Every structure is written in C-alpha cells, then in structure tokens.
Amino acid sequence: MTNTGRKSGPSPAAAARSQENRRQRIAEHVVRHGTVTVTWLAETMGVSVMTVHRDLDALARRGVLRRFRGGVSALPTSVFESNLDYRLGVHVAEKEAVARVAARLVEPGMSVMLDDSTSVLALAGLLRDKGPLTVLTNARRVLDVFAGCEEIRLIALGGEYSRTHDSFLGVPCVEAVEAMAVDLVLVSTSAMNAHMTFHQEQDVVLVKRAMLDAGARTALLMDHSKVARTALHRLCPVADFDHVVVDDGVDAQLVADLREHTDVRLAEVRGGR
Template identity: 55%
Template sequence: MSKRASRQERQQEIVDHVVAHGFASAADLSELTGVSLMTVHRDIGELGARGILRKYHGGVSAQPSTVFESSSDFRLHTNVAAKNALAAEAVRFISPGMSVMFDDSTSALAVARLLPEIGPLTVVTNYRQITEELRAHEDIRLIGIGGEYSRTHDSFLGLPAQEMVGSLSVDLTIQSTSGITTDMTYHQEQEIVLMKRAMLEAGKVNVLLMDGSKVGRNALHRHTPVSQFDHVLLTGPIEETMLAAMREHTDIQLVEVD
C-alpha cells in the first residue's frame, strides 16, 4: 500500500468517525487510527481546509455553526425521521407530468426518493445524491446542473451552475436551508445562497422544508425572506407565538413526526 493511499484511508476513517459521533478530540482520533497526535493534527488540518470537517481547539467537529455548514455525509444521518415526514407531506405538491427542481439538501433527497411512485416527471438538480437515486428510473427525465464539484456538499456549484438554473423555468422548486426565523431564512455560505436564490427564481411554486432543529436559528448569510416561499413545511416542536408570526408571511404547515 502506498503512503498516499494509507493517508487517504486514514483520513476517511477520521471522517467516518466524526460524522458518526458529531465531534472527536485529537487524542480520540490518534487512538482510533494508531498514529501520532502530530499526524492527526495534520490530517484534521487538511480536512478542515477542504471544508469536510470543522477544526477547533483540541479536536474536530462535523456539527454546523453559524459560519460552517455540515458536510453532506453528516447531514444524511441527522434528523432522518423528520426529513422523511417532511418528504411524505411535500409529495402532495407533485403530480405526474410536472417539472421539479431540487437543491442539494438532504431534505430534498428524501422527497426525491418518493418520486418513482408518482409517475413521469422532469427532475432538475445539482445534488449528486439525487441523480444517483433517480438515474435508473425510466419515468424520470433527469437534468443535472453542472458546475464546479463541491466535495463538502456533494453537489455542483459556481457561476456555470447558476447560469444554467437561470435559463430554466420549472413548475415547482423544493429546497431547505440552515436556519429560519419568523421572517427570514439563512445559510452559512454565500455560494450556496446564490444557488438557492437562483432556484427560487426558476420556480413557479416554491416549497421550503425545515426540520425543527433549524427553526429559530440563523447563520452568517441571509438567504431570502420567508414570504418568498409559497409553502413552508416544518417539524416541531415550535412555539405557537412563533408559528403565528411566521403565518403572517406565508402558508406554514406543521408536520408530525412518527
């Protein structure tokens, strides 16, 4: 085994461990991988620079913050029941023959997994996970949005992707984001915000899916006002006063989670 391959495998082991547990100390990772603390610090420095994990004093985290979005791998394993409940409700807006655009959120992926049951559809997305999910289904016409590949988000971003989205018009867009207050939505990264805004412009009807962990939370960049979405689907618990304030701006639906 080459030295480079060994380092790659070790770093993947670190990523898998941190994604599974949310965070880990450098000492934990040194014991896990059997290498020195100095080597572990180099590894987590590289992973932090690539945006896969967030380095902090003494260790590394996969948890989101106001300026750091978690990787796709981490988000795939969090709040799964809530995302599935939101997806089951969101498919009510989709009927055969429609065109639907999805962002690179794992909530959107949960919806995409239900689409083969609906029938012929045109699906547009920049999220590799969704293209992998739907590529074998003949009833799904799949349009992939190209651009610069982001390993952190497992999606395609940048100016080419934004320009492609700007050339399209779809019946429905479905997206999620990192935080929502009574009147505003947020995300940590401006490049993601620009893609989500472009998708909003492309949709005749826009639906936002948000699990309860994101409600009342903000992030570094303002995405768009809540009023720009035609429907907002949320899981609780959410205070009644907050729900009432949000309902002044658009249709808010509270979804129960089994």
C-alpha cells in the same frame, strides 16, 4: 430445548444506529462547548475512552471537528454544517417526516427543481413513483436516486463540483438554472427565523436564489434544528415561499408567526411516537 443462559446482543443495524446517534451527540457537545476533553466525553456518553477515541477519529475524518492531544475542538460552523456526511446523519426522522409532507405538493406531469440539501434528498426517494415527472437538480446524489427511472425525465444542472456538498455550484450552475422555468422548486437551507431565511455560504445562496426565481411555486423544507437561527448570508424572506414544511418540534408560537407570511405545513414526528 436447552437454555444456555446467553443473551443475544443488539442486531448489527441497531448497533450501527446507536453508534451514529452517540457520534451525533458528541458532535453537538463539541459544537456547544467549543473544546472538550476525551475523558469528559467518555463520562458524559457513558462509554470507554477507547470508544470515544474511535468516535472522534470517525468525526474528524468527516471534517466535523479537529483532534488535538487529549481533546477535541469544533471546526468553524460553516465547515461542519456544510459537510454532507455530517448533515446526512443528523435529524433523520425529522427530515423524513418533512419529506413525506412535501411530497404531497408534487403531482404527475409536473416539472420540479431540487437543490442539494439532505432534506430534499430524503424527498427525492419518495418521488420515484410519481412519474411522469421532469426533475432538475444540481445534486449528484439526487441524480443517482432517479437514474434508471423510466417515467422521470432527468436534467442535471452542472457547474463547478463541490466535494463538500457533492453537488454542482458556481456561475455555470447559476446560468444553467436561469435558463429554466419549472412548476415547483423545493429547497432547504441552513437557518431561518419568522421573517428571513439564511445560509452560511455565498456560493450556495446564489444557486438557491436562482432556483427560487425559476419556479412558478416554491417550497422550503426545514427540520426544527434549523429554525429560530441565523447564518451569515441572507437567502430570502419567508414570505417569498409559497409553502414552508417544518416538523412538529418547532415552537408553536413560531409556527403561528410563520403562518402570517406563508402557507405552513406541519410534519408529525413526536406525535407519532
């Protein structure tokens, strides 16, 4: 066989993952520093200025950051952290690990309520074969996951549609949730410390609180990036949750502190690499 000497490049899937990982790092740098130049980003990322321009254009379209001549600045935290496209692309491995552990809480025959978080969206795909189940949700993409599943009774919790979250919020959604009583509620939120959970948007807090009140048991799904942080609005104390599922990137002392208030289940990410 003739060896042409050419080396095959990365697969399209690998190239796409590399691109997305770089864009996540760029977003994190911009958020950390507030304002940075294109040249600085190119040097930091080890790529060309043109590549950085393409990445910044993509991130600006997602609503993660703001472009200006020669540089880029971060949007307010409440904007980029709420953006679904941004949330779908960050800490994917951690969310998937947390979802696998949380799925063990769900048994056939249960009624479960799922919020519009990307952590719970990762969980939804693992529940398709756990039927029979009754699933209630305000998240459009979670509805898509279960549409057509014969053993899933699916109930949409409607309200005012939010393009940012691709879900239903507002007073009509709260009222729909308050009319229900379920076996298990699974949610995530923006931030938590050893004692309290938080979210940056009041409309979202009101829906999540109603959901938690509707559950005989409740579970919180959090990747390590959301832990040891706060946000504008208090959601509820950690002790109000029956279960908290976090990944193994959370500081061991904080895990110990959380266990003083509730059942904590650890999802292995780093140990399995």
